[in-house]
Amino acid sequence: MNIFNRLLIILLDVALLVGAGAVLAVALGLARPDQLAPTAWFAERLAPFAQLDPTNRGWAVAVAVALLLVGLLLLIAELRPGRRPEPRLTLKEDGLGQVTIGRDSVRALVEREAGFVEGVMQVRAAVEEGRQGLLIRCRVSVDPASSVPELTERLQSRVKAAVEHHLGRPVAAVGVEAAMTPLVDARGGRRVR
């Protein structure tokens, strides 16, 4: 929703809250119409609510409370900040425009490439931007029969080459944390074998 529509809804909602609140206060006898109304016109609209019989007063109070609740919920919904934008990496920016990619897509690419390395059973990656280039971290679960130093070297070079070629951004570091046990955490990790 654009900002104009949002402002319009907030203004109408505030008007609803003020109106319903004034009706409630007058119907309950908490205030007189002339105390609440900034103009004679508004006081005249409120005056009937000060003279209601008990049945109609009950209805007026119930409707005003319902409108207040709806108005409050709407106001909270409109004032709540929107979802944070997806973190993105800029691949290129020139006079013709900008090229970006979602960080999740880069992470998926890293996990896919790491998964092709012999001996990698499961992988979970994270990608961040550093001053010298992208910083990639891979947590991998490895085949106990494999040589971890060799596997790590193959993984680092494969991931670095793939990311640099595919994204056109330098990779400053590929950190690898290898374990013989399956990865267990909230996100699990990509199982490749």
Next chain:
Amino acid sequence: MGGTRAAVSELVVARAVAAAAAGVAGVAAVSPGRFARVGTYGPGELVRGVAVGRSAGGLTIAVHIRARYRPSSPLPALADRVREAARGAVAGLGAGPVGRVDVAVDDLVVEEGLG
């Protein structure tokens, strides 16, 4: 008639750009956006994945795509082809000068057998 140019709506531009981008080799689809909807609104219609605006420099266009993951095709080169296609589509409509064309890769589509 030289020098006159019929106004082309943002919606028409968005439609043409979406079709052009979808036809670029390496583009799996035009993406509606991952976390926020991206599109150009018109009367009773929404073109998803392409946002068209106007600025002092001309039309500004943002195209969101899902790219095919092809190790032989780097993404910046793919984005260049999308930008060229978008500019070509706008030129074909005679919709006036184009300023920025931003390309956002929302997703990589991996085809089986690659690797």
